Amino acid sequence: MSALLATYQKIVRRQYFLVGLMIGLVLLGEMAFDIVERAIGRYLVWQNAGREKIGRSWEQAQQRGTAGVQLESVTRERRRQALELESISNFEELVQYVETNQQTILPPSQFLQIYHQLPYFLQPLLFNPDSLVTDARTQRVANVVVDGNRSGFKVVMLGADNQTVRRASLSTEQMNLLINYGKERNLNVRSESRFANYFFSAGEFWDLFESLPPLRRRQFIQEVTLLTESAGEITGVGVSNQYTNEFVEVAFAVSSIRAYVYYLPEDYVMDLLSPDREKAYEFYRLRRQQIFDNR
Incomplete structure (x- = not known):
């Protein structure tokens, strides 16, 4: 009798265990389904372009995206600046x-x-x-x-x-001296009053140039690049009667309205004018007067 009771109890416990296991599996499956359903739902909502963009999660994602774009933009700009600076x-x-x-x-x-x-x-x-x-x-x-x-x-x-x-x-x-040195400008050298006293035709200028001492002539060639690059285009040369920061403006006309402008030291100009003693003396006297007036 006791053996039969023990067998019965064993069968009952097994049935309870199986029932409990089934209930547990059902609950676990329901939880898993709920998790998957929520995840799919959130994914579909997130991918919906027409969704209302609210909530902390969306804001955090938006901030991360904005920060990433800004960082990329800053990196790209710095790379551009570095390349430009190197050039x-x-x-x-x-x-x-x-x-x-x-x-x-x-x-x-x-x-x-x-x-x-x-x-x-x-x-x-x-x-x-x-x-x-x-x-x-x-x-x-x-x-x-x-x-x-x-x-x-x-x-x-x-x-x-x-x-x-x-x-x-x-x-x-x-x-202006450093940036505009040797630049082509809209300038009618013949009509500008500051060049009126010291304007030379192309032929007159080349005669003065050939009269320069060899060293000074080489210095002119080195610093006035127009003389080797476009010498044949020169139609006239004007020497200004005004000083700019201790330098003399010299304009090389290449047409009636265009000229290349250089700023040369006073001794360059004096050497260039020296064959024409009258003009050289007049230029020297004018310079001394300007120095006196500026005191």
């Missing part, structure tokens, strides 16, 4: 870059490359060449900071400790 090879390009991108840091080697593109007699407007030789010997300069625009420009040389090694500031007039 700068002359002073005008540097000024244009700084006007667009504001304060800029250059390696000394690139700044010196730009510096040496300037005519040697205009280089001291920035820095005296002798001082740069000293800096090169001592290797004091680590970076060059440039800032400003065509109305005013600043160049600061910094050492490895970010202390100022050398500083230069350019006025609007000096900027």
